Amino acid sequence: MSESTDQAHIGVVGLAVMGSNLARNFARNGNTVAVYNRSPERTRALIQDHGEEGNFIPSESIEDFVASLERPRKAIIMVQAGAATDAVIEQLADAMDDGDIIIDGGNALYTDTIRREKEMAQRNRHFVGAGISGGEEGALNGPSIMPGGPAESWKTLGPILESIAAVVDGVPCVTHIGPDGAGHFVKMVHNGIEYADMQVIGEAYQLLRYGAGMEPAEIAAVFQEWNSGDLDSYLIEITAEVLGTTDPDTGKPLVDVILDAAGQKGTGRWTAISGLDFGIPITAIAEAVFARALSSSADQRSAAQEGDLPAGTAVDFEALGISREEFIEDVRRALYASKLIAYSQGFDLIKAGSDEHNWNVDPRDLATIWRGGCIIRAKFLDRIREAYDTNPQLPALILDPYFKHELADLIDPWRRVVIAATQLGLPAPVFASSLSYYDSLRASRLPAALVQGQRDFFGAHTFKRVDKEGTYHIEWSADRSITKMD
Ligand code: 6PG
Numbered sequence: 205m206s207e208s209t210d211q212a213h214i215g216v217v218g219l220a221v222m223g224s225n226l227a228r229n230f231a232r233n234g235n236t237v238a239v240y241n242r243s244p245e246r247t248r249a250l251i252q253d254h255g256e257e258g259n260f261i262p263s264e265s266i267e268d269f270v271a272s273l274e275r276p277r278k279a280i281i282m283v284q285a286g287a288a289t290d291a292v293i294e295q296l297a298d299a300m301d302d303g304d305i306i307i308d309g310g311n312a313l314y315t316d317t318i319r320r321e322k323e324m325a326q327r328n329r330h331f332v333g334a335g336i337s338g339g340e341e342g343a344l345n346g347p348s349i350m351p352g353g354p355a356e357s358w359k360t361l362g363p364i365l366e367s368i369a370a371v372v373d374g375v376p377c378v379t380h381i382g383p384d385g386a387g388h389f390v391k392m393v394h395n396g397i398e399y400a401d402m403q404v405i406g407e408a409y410q411l412l413r414y415g416a417g418m419e420p421a422e423i424a425a426v427f428q429e430w431n432s433g434d435l436d437s438y439l440i441e442i443t444a445e446v447l448g449t450t451d452p453d454t455g456k457p458l459v460d461v462i463l464d465a466a467g468q469k470g471t472g473r474w475t476a477i478s479g480l481d482f483g484i485p486i487t488a489i490a491e492a493v494f495a496r497a498l499s500s501s502a503d504q505r506s507a508a509q510e511g512d513l514p515a516g517t518a519v520d521f522e523a524l525g526i527s528r529e530e531f532i533e534d535v536r537r538a539l540y541a542s543k544l545i546a547y548s549q550g551f552d553l554i555k556a557g558s559d560e561h562n563w564n565v566d567p568r569d570l571a572t573i574w575r576g577g578c579i580i581r582a583k584f585l586d587r588i589r590e591a592y593d594t595n596p597q598l599p600a601l602i603l604d605p606y607f608k609h610e611l612a613d614l615i616d617p618w619r620r621v622v623i624a625a626t627q628l629g630l631p632a633p634v635f636a637s638s639l640s641y642y643d644s645l646r647a648s649r650l651p652a653a654l655v656q657g658q659r660d661f662f663g664a665h666t667f668k669r670v671d672k673e674g675t676y677h678i679e680w681s682a683d684r685s686i687t688k689m690d
Contacts, residue, residue, distance in 0.1 A: 516629020
């Protein structure tokens with residue numbers, strides 16, 4: 205290791221795989237990197253295994269770590285979100301001086317980041333919550349980075365973060381998202397979109413497996429082919445890899461030996477809660493969160509399986525007027541349509557959060573930095589950026605002329621796929637909820653009119669009319685006359 209005698213441009217606290225890979229990425233890109241881990245073995249292992257990759261300054265105390273940083277000091281925390289992060293923030297804040305920068309690179313809840321930024325500002329420390337996407341591989345070779353925090357911090361941090369981020373068409377996949385919690389909010393919604401993306405890919409897999417009667421290896425080839433078209437994306441690419449893999453122990457398709465109970469660390473759930481808080485119908489994302497929860501409700505599922513609840517029937521392609529091959533193409537098109545809905549809903553939530561907190565998040569920035577490095581990177585993000593370039597005030601992404609036309613072209617296969625899933629008795633919560641979202645958005649009349657009547661009947665909650673101004677109530681328990689209430 206070329207142990208540097210200079211001071212470090214940047215420091216990393218927390219050297220599990222993500223933190224170590226991030227430190228290595230900084231070092232490989234010409235930065236002198238200070239590194240510290242609470243248990244020193246990890247620090248020593250990093251230097252022993254990868255010390256030759258660049259200039260590292262290892263420390264075995266927070267005080268030595270901080271002392272090894274050039275001013276204004278910049279330290280990225282890569283430890284478990286929650287109490288562990290709070291503890292390290294306190295240690296760094298105590299050891300640092302005015303104007304130094306603490307960056308939380310974990311998946312913190314954005315409201316925690318807002319609180320921490322305020323607390324640190326009172327101590328003349330800059331606090332930056334930065335979403336870092338791309339997993340362990342991204343951290344090492346180029347993540348997409350979503351830093352929030354003070355604009356002043358970005359002036360210092362920008363060049364260093366740009367040196368390690370993924371690059372697409374010469375543009376680094378990092379930019380200042382907005383003040384205080386903006387970065388972690390956007391990362392949270394990124395993860396919510398990721399959940400919806402993964403779930404609807406799973407639903408497409410189930411339809412090809414149990415509707416078209418295909419084997420995992422066959423389906424892997426189909427996903428591989430889809431990855432060269434509109435669906436070109438990281439998640440489609442890795443889906444082909446997973447489905448094409450056999451279990452080393454049994455030789456069976458790996459997907460068949462994996463327990464079908466999905467885990468979740470919480471970012472998708474936070475996104476769904478935010479959608480409810482802000483009143484934004486992120487139905488695709490919420491359904492994906494619930495699908496993970498249902499998949500893990502083992503007792504209820506086994507009781508339901510013993511309860512011989514009626515299953516679906518085989519797909520009658522003739523009745524649907526299509527061939528098996530056309531069904532596979534229908535699934536591809538329904539998958540593309542549902543992904544568009546998930547991204548559109550995600551961008552709606554980001555706008556709501558940005559408006560609420562005055563962050564002024566620019567959707568064009570997100571479409572740009574999500575093109576590479578992150579888990580939801582996808583070719584059509586270029587189109588999403590064009591849509592917002594054309595009209596930054598788009599009422600909804602799917603109302604952009606290009607996407608409106610795309611969805612009109614996808615609607616028939618989308619409906620056929622939801623019909624087939626229903627007939628098959630295959631769960632398709634994201635396919636179906638995305639289609640209902642689309643139909644709700646375009647509907648000239650919604651059942652909300654009846655809901656308002658019901659609310660007024662039992663709770664005198666009043667209603668508005670389509671034909672004249674004002675708020676009204678029917679005297680339901682008397683002569684059912686109508687009263688104008690304002
Ligand atoms: C990313 C990922 C990552 C995510 C983990 C676990 O952007 O690199 O979204 O941040 O947190 O992959 O996510 P879940 O356990 O919630 O699926």
